[in-house]
Each structure stands twice: as structure tokens, then as C-alpha cells.
Amino acid sequence: GESVGLHLPTLSVQEGDNSIINCAYSNSASDYFIWYKQESGKGPQFIIDIRSNMDKRQGQRVTVLLNKTVKHLSLQIAATQPGDSAVYFCAEKGGGYQKVTFGTGTKLQVIP
Amino acid sequence: DVKVTQSSRYLVKRTGEKVFLECVQDMDHENMFWYRQDPGLGLRLIYFSYDVKMKEKGDIPEGYSVSREKKERFSLILESASTNQTSMYLCASSPLGEGTAETEAFFGQGTRLTVV
Numbered sequence: 001g002e003s004v005g006l007h008l009p010t011l012s013v014q015e016g017d018n019s020i021i022n023c024a025y026s027n028s029a030s031d032y033f034i035w036y037k038q039e040s041g042k043g044p045q046f047i048i049d050i051r052s053n054m055d056k057r058q059g060q061r062v063t064v065l066l067n068k069t070v071k072h073l074s075l076q077i078a079a080t081q082p083g084d085s086a087v088y089f090c091a092e093k094g095g096g097y098q099k100v101t102f103g104t105g106t107k108l109q110v111i112p
Numbered sequence: 113d114v115k116v117t118q119s120s121r122y123l124v125k126r127t128g129e130k131v132f133l134e135c136v137q138d139m140d141h142e143n144m145f146w147y148r149q150d151p152g153l154g155l156r157l158i159y160f161s162y163d164v165k166m167k168e169k170g171d172i173p174e175g176y177s178v179s180r181e182k183k184e185r186f187s188l189i190l191e192s193a194s195t196n197q198t199s200m201y202l203c204a205s206s207p208l209g210e211g212t213a214e215t216e217a218f219f220g221q222g223t224r225l226t227v228v
Binding site (some may be wrong): 102 | 116145147151152153154155156157160168170171202204215216217218219220221222
């Protein structure tokens with residue numbers, strides 16, 4: 001179902017620590033799961049995706065983990081930097097369709 | 113670099129006006145999308161298009177229509193603007209293909225629409 005909350009969940013992390021942002025998804029038939037980053041005043045920007053037949057994928061300083069058993073997705077950011085401060089959205093893409101459905105977002109605040 | 117350009121950053125319209133939001137992409141992408149973004153609700157898909165003159169309803173199409181006469185341009189139309197359509201509108205495009213090509217959507221800067 002859709003969240004109707006008015007406030008974004010916020011994660012505060014000390015600079016240099018690792019960040020873990022979590023997301024629960026609903027559609028078991030999704031082919032891909034994706035993470036986007038949105039900085040203030042900008043449109044979302046693609047970070048990394050993972051295919052549904054994988055459970056882990058690594059990028060530069062980021063790792064995405066997929067647990068299909070509990071329908072859970074996480075984004076791990078290593079050595080968090082001030083430039084990582086943003087809102088992070090998880091998204092899923094269903095099979096056979098071109099549309100991508102977004103979650104409600106998590107705000108990451110990096111404390112210098 | 114891929115560029116998705118939305119015609120206005122800020123727009124103020126009156127209730128009942130017909131409003132056009134324009135989006136142009138320069139990477140020959142097949143897919144184009146319109147989302148609205150509201151606090152705490154994330155991005156919700158209004159309409160998308162996977163080819164010229166083709167359109168599909170997203171999750172919240174009521175009160176909106178779209179037009180895709182050319183591959184590079186996707187227009188969102190508010191037939192009769194209402195105050196509950198005050199929002200940030202985001203256009204995106206993505207190529208048709210396998211793997212990451214299908215999921216990496218490129219977004220415009222957004223149009224902040226206020227209906228008074």
C-alpha cells in the first residue's frame with residue numbers, strides 16, 4: 001500500500017561511517033529494484049539497480065542487497081561523505097511494463 | 113550527457129485554467145514518464161509513453177492527459193487545474209532495452225506548479 005505520512009524518515013550518519021538505507025517492496029513480480037538519489041532542487045539520479053535473480057550487487061562505494069524472502073531491499077554507502085546528503089528512493093520495475101514505481105524516500109543527513 | 117529539459121521551473125496558474133507542462137529529451141529515448149512528487153508520498157506515476165502517440169496510464173492519471181506527437185517531446189496537460197494539483201512535476205526518459213538500460217531513467221529538474 002501507499003504511505004500517507006507527511007514526514008520523510010531521516011537517517012543521520014557521522015561523516016566517514018557507513019550508511020544503510022532500507023526499503024520494503026510489495027510486488028513479488030518485479031524484475032528490477034533500483035535506488036535513486038535526489039539532491040535538493042534537482043531531479044532524482046540513478047545510483048544502482050539489481051535484477052530480481054540476484055541478492056547482491058556492488059558499485060562504487062555502494063552495495064545493494066535484495067532479500068526476496070522478506071521483500072526487503074537495502075542500500076549501503078561506505079565511508080559516507082557530506083555530498084551523500086540527499087533523499088534516497090527505492091523503486092521497482094514490474095515484468096512486461098516500462099513503468100517504474102517509487103517508494104516514499106529516506107532522507108540521509110551526514111554530520112560533519 | 114543525457115539531457116531532459118522541462119520548460120518551466122516554477123509556474124503559478126489559476127483554478128480552472130488549462131495547463132501545459134512540456135518536456136524534451138535529447139537522447140532518442142523510447143520511454144518517457146511524468147511523475148508528481150509530494151512530501152511523504154514519493155514519486156507517483158501519472159502517465160508514461162513507450163513510443164510516439166502511445167500512452168499508458170500510471171497510478172494517478174485522473175485530471176491529467178498527455179501528448180506524444182514527437183519522440184523527443186512529452187507533454188502533460190491539466191485540463192482544468194485544481195488546487196490539489198499543486199505539486200512538483202518531474203519528467204523522465206529512459207531507453208528501451210535489457211538490464212540497466214530499462215531502469216536508468218534520466219530526470220528533468222522539475223516544475224513546481226502552484227494552483228491558486
